[in-house]
Amino acid sequence: MIVRQVGPLRQKVRAWKRAGQSVGVVPTMGALHAGHLSLVDAARAACDRVIVTIFVNPRQFNSPEDLANYPRTETRDAALLAPFEVDAIFVPDPDQVYPAGFATNVSVSGVSEGLCGAHRPGHFDGVATVVSKLFGMTGAERAYFGEKDFQQLQVVRRLVADLDLDVEIIGCPTVREADGLALSSRNARLDTAARAAAPALYRALQDASEALVAGAPVAPTLAAARAAILAGGYAEVEYLELRAEDGLAPLEQADRPARLLAAAWIGGVRLIDNIRL
Missing domain, CATH: 3.40.50.620 (HUPs)
Structure with a gap:
């Protein structure tokens, strides 16, 4: 009703x-x-x-x-x-x-x-x-x-x-397509090429998360993830940051429950995603 x-x-x-x-x-x-x-x-x-x-x-x-x-x-x-x-x-x-x-x-x-x-x-x-x-x-x-x-x-x-x-x-929890792209109402605005490339954002977050959990330093790991997102077809990475899960304070090392959060532009559409460490 x-x-x-x-x-x-x-x-x-x-x-x-x-x-x-x-x-x-x-x-x-x-x-x-x-x-x-x-x-x-x-x-x-x-x-x-x-x-x-x-x-x-x-x-x-x-x-x-x-x-x-x-x-x-x-x-x-x-x-x-x-x-x-x-x-x-x-x-x-x-x-x-x-x-x-x-x-x-x-x-x-x-x-x-x-x-x-x-x-x-x-x-x-x-x-x-x-x-x-x-x-x-x-x-x-x-x-x-x-x-x-x-x-x-x-x-x-x-x-x-x-x-x-x-x-x-x-x-x-975030619901994802089979290829990892987080569901969003904005996904409908992606053209065919952008939709095919869009999962690069989640893949980069996954790879960075695994590296950080294994003890990799934050700054170069995030720089590599940013480069991977751009190489995957995104036009701009608006932000890619490691933040404390409780309170969202910026972190220089993954020493507590944290989230890796990103926003990036592809095909004229702004997409956001995050992954828990």
Whole structure:
């Protein structure tokens, strides 16, 4: 069932909670793929009621062109969700999220800095603001996010901890194609040649991760990985960094749980990925 207004959604949630039922939410921007559906599956397994939100959030786009080009596939998305029997698909009208006079911005420092935060100014403010809204609108006790957007996941966790929000954040593993490419709504924008070359990013991360775990020095290992990504067909490596898994502090050696994170451009499309050491 598609719901577009906050009032009717809250009526549903109140009724569920009166019946003692737990509520999970999977926030998305639509253009659903198997990665999103794995989050829905996880929510369905753990919660009595599941809400999937679909909202293309203008505040987390840095480019009007990128916002305009983002795929909007509501009918297809609803069909993909049908087998999961979700209890509500919340597709809020824009004025439900950002009504006239809206003047609040939620900003999370620290974990939002560097990586995507350095290259997409204001992006994580947009994420934190809309996630705060969606948590308030849905009243969910659990929220499900993919680890592919690992910095985003850390921003949301910090937001919830700092503001004492009563929602548990569940991070779910990245879902990949058979050739290793992380699933992303942006993959649909790759032409045939770019799609064939795109797995070079994951291969380079794998090779670098194995080297670092074996004790290789960080700087030359990352330099070799960057070169491999470019040689594999990418036009630009925006960043490739080793960060602590908890807190995302930059690391000069792999001496604690860490993530190798990268963003790179191929065929005019920006792809991100990460791998845990």
